[in-house]
Amino acid sequence: MAAGKPDWINVFYGMAICLLLVSLGAAVYFSVAHHPLNDHSSIPDLTINLGAGPVREHCTYCHPEGSRPSPDLDQRSLSEHPDISPHQWEKLGCTGCHLGEGMALDVEISHGLPGLGARQVLSGRDLQASCFQCHPVGPLPGAKKAWKGYQRFLAKGCNTCHHISGLGRGGRYGPDLSHIGSLLGLDLLQQEIRDPKADLPNSIMPRFPLSKSRAREIAYFLKSRVKQPYYATPMQIQAGQIKLPAISLAPKGRELAEGERLLFERQCLACHQFREVNGRIAPDLSFIGSQRQRSYLEGFLDNPARYIPGAVMPQVPMIAEEKTTLVNYLSTQAVAPENLSQMLAKKMGQEEPAKQLFMRLCQACHAAEGNGLGPIQPNLANFPRAFAGNADFFRRIQPKRLLASIEKGIPGTSMPGYEKILSPQQRQQVMDLIFAAFIGIGQDDKAKPEELPRKPVQAFIPQDIDSLFTDLCSRCHGDRGNGKGTEALQHLPRPRNLTNHLYFTPLPDERIARAIYSGIPGTAMPAHAEQLSAGQLWGLVGKIRQLSRGNDAD
């Protein structure tokens, strides 16, 4: 045996044994003392099958007979589950209606963890979010708000963009909502409906004017759209036998022309304004017959983005006769009356006529403050020109061009022409108003335009121009010139969509070159005069021509 015994090992050993014993003791103590089984009852374990497979639940441990829980174990069974006849809670179980996690026995987890909130417990008036999981959607006692939510869902035209199973023709633009109730919680649904861009800044869903409680109603309906509805077999769903009821959206008690009825039934007025009905999302259709040609309206209904590239309006499925009726109606009936300005004056009191015209025709996009942030601006493909605080921009524009914009509109954008609505004097009055009230400079206060470099004779090397475009332009205008570069969302007005052939075709080359050379005041477009040689400048003009033509080809 060696001489020096390492006695410290014994100390170490003994200490380790003690610590292990202490920790084991603590483990046993905490696991036993804080375990639900210690009140000598057994843990209820119900298995319920409502049609989507067996579901196990421990809920009645804290909620015996469906009562409210009480911290005092003996008091628990005092509050009874409300009478839900003809249902019997014993047969339905708990999580079928109330959701939550039945297999958990923990106050926090069993009531559904936060996050998406798909399994968060429903109680009180929120419980009606579950009724249509089993019951066919319709008027149902106790589920009044959920039923109202479905009506609102249709009235707001949600299904023109979103598909939802049960409504035959579904939109192809937004996410499928057929199973949304299994994925998201009520609160999140409500929040997403009210402010779609809060979560996804690049969402194109308009922000519908819905109060919290109205959005909640739609959320109640959507929460009942689950993956495996209890009342239907997958085969019935596939075969299209499970339908959501059709509802007439046209107002009752009023004779409507067929075309006007279609405006309601095809959900146009969920977004657009027509006379007194205002969806507050999309432009006014009241005078559209005077603003757009018949062929434009027909084509627009087939493919809105072809006429206004980047428009968020979906293609609305419509049979041919309906479309003809609607276009007929709009092009003949939705026209401006001769005495529009007097009519407006009568309606709005005795204010100056140009102001009324502006409020009626321009305000929705350009805003009453003239800053371009009108109520429907977020849903437009192009930012309405700001007047207020934008004097530098207007110093550069000749009066002829401004009047032409009002008269003919701006092709490839939502700005229509007012040629047939406003007389030349009225157009001039509106213009005077805009200059006086918003721009704040005289109409003849113009800046002398900078001299543009001459277009060189020799051709440009396309590769050089492409890489120049990538370096200078693509961060905002995107690699393909569609105005969706990585920094696009940081700027309002958003960068111009350079593939918009309708917009660019009538523009002279000089105007495109000038925009690049001197920038555009009031927007994020900077001047590039210092950075570009004449060859590069005109090469980029050619590149933009090529981008906008490329779109024309398809």
Added chain:
Amino acid sequence: MSRTRNFFDHLHVSQVRSRVLHPLTSLGLGIASLTCLATLFVTGFTLFLYYVPDQAQAYERILHISTTLRFGRLIRNLHYLSANGLLILAFLHMSRIFFMGSYKRRYLNWVYGLTLLVLILFANFTGYLLPWDQISYWAIKVGASLAGYFPLLGETLQTFLLGGQDVGPETLARSFALHAGILPFLLLVFTSLHLWRIRKDGGLALPEAADEERIPTIPWLYRSEAAVAMLTLATLIALALLIDAPIFERADPAHPPNPAKAPWYFVGFQELVSYSAVIGGILMPLFWAAFLLLAPRLDRSRSCGGRWFAKDRWHWNLAFALLLISQLVLIYIGLYLRGPNWQLVLPF
């Protein structure tokens, strides 16, 4: 001394030099890792009894285990903690071997050790998915995509891990099979080989010293080993009472959390991939593998193994330390400083 010999005597020499028992020699990291592994086996067998690898049931079963069953939470916490503990301790153990140069003339055992490290990572990764909650689902998706960056083998490996192109029921089934069947077996085999090689190589690697004191293995080595093991276990249990294994919402393939992060031990690579897919997905993993596999072969320093930070190995130690620190920094950035859309956010 009359005492029946037992199995463990095969793994120990009969007398050890007193230096072997010094706490600073080995830091007890090997034994601590072994304890974690044993804890994993015991708790794993228990969880095996209750877990069902089925998309519809897996999550509920985890809830059942951790909230309803007596000791269920403790056992799941222990499993979780010892799994992460094993990964950390095994890495520290490897670092200890590296910084001491103990791999010298023990290349085979070094390779066994590396194999064990890979197996531990793999077992951790497959186990990560089993609760089938939001974080685990998306972490596995990110982790498998990281594997996909690797040229030639990457996509095959990804398909093998996922059992298809996406995380789905096949992924759950094979993660469970690997985690609870194949990997524990391989871990057992390679741990045995690892221990056996230590004995064959003559115990711990230590520089020769003249007339050093020798101490009988029984009881001193046994006692110190047992003490380390018990301390590790006590620490694990104490932590298991304080730290709960995480559980999030049910997995939702339609809604990724933002940001979706790989399991923490791969977040360093994910962070690198966010700068460059080539560096993070190909070069860095290759460099790690090449460095760890080849360092003992290329290390031509004279000093014999078993000495902390030997002077003639300083460049090797420095290289390894830099590699280790860079990985830790990357993991820290990826875990704590990355917010939605992988934007940098400050933690305060």
